[in-house]
Amino acid sequence: MSGQDQAAGLRKWADLQRQQRGDEAPPEATEPPRPMAYREPIVPSAAAMTPPVTPPTPKTPLMVIGLPDSGPVQVRKVSARLGQWAALGRAWAKDPADWDIRVVMPDDPELASLSQAHSRWALWVSSDADAFGRMYHVLKQLHQHNGPQRLLALHEPHLPRQGLLENLRQAANRYFGIELLLLAR
Numbered sequence: 721m722s723g724q725d726q727a728a729g730l731r732k733w734a735d736l737q738r739q740q741r742g743d744e745a746p747p748e749a750t751e752p753p754r755p756m757a758y759r760e761p762i763v764p765s766a767a768a769m770t771p772p773v774t775p776p777t778p779k780t781p782l783m784v785i786g787l788p789d790s791g792p793v794q795v796r797k798v799s800a801r802l803g804q805w806a807a808l809g810r811a812w813a814k815d816p817a818d819w820d821i822r823v824v825m826p827d828d829p830e831l832a833s834l835s836q837a838h839s840r841w842a843l844w845v846s847s848d849a850d851a852f853g854r855m856y857h858v859l860k861q862l863h864q865h866n867g868p869q870r871l872l873a874l875h876e877p878h879l880p881r882q883g884l885l886e887n888l889r890q891a892a893n894r895y896f897g898i899e900l901l902l903l904a905r
Contacts, residue, residue, distance in 0.1 A: 779820035786844035790823035826861035863896035
């Protein structure tokens with residue numbers, strides 16, 4: 721029974737009660753009942769019931785230099801390292817899935833235009849015995865090809881700041897004017 725049907729029934733009952741007591745009926749009780757219009761129940765469409773889909777946020781490009789090749793294994797290595805930094809509470813590292821990791825070779829002919837187009841660069845520093853010589857050569861190539869002037873040093877977690885990392889930072893600055901950012905643990 722609809723709400724209007726109940727109201728009409730209550731009005732009739734109230735009118736009967738008044739008549740039995742001898743009261744005068746209200747004016748609306750003397751009017752003929754109006755026909756009730758049928759209304760379709762309002763049912764939200766399926767589109768209205770599904771939550772709005774927000775477009776995915778674009779990934780932040782991170783250009784990485786110093787890896788031996790540009791394969792998916794190298795990208796996963798960088799992503800894992802960013803994940804370790806994020807797990808340590810480093811907000812800048814974000815979720816590794818938020819990064820568009822691109823491996824760039826230091827002799828890439830497009831290096832100068834890439835360095836102008838992208839602001840986030842990293843240097844992957846290995847920890848083997850020949851790492852300093854290789855990284856020095858990479859930094860030299862960056863300088864010769866007008867590469868980026870500021871890079872984040874990405875490296876394995878066990879590599880101490882003193883020694884290889886600090887020596888690379890000093891050489892990059894002194895010989896090539898490149899700022900190599902070393903992060904504290």
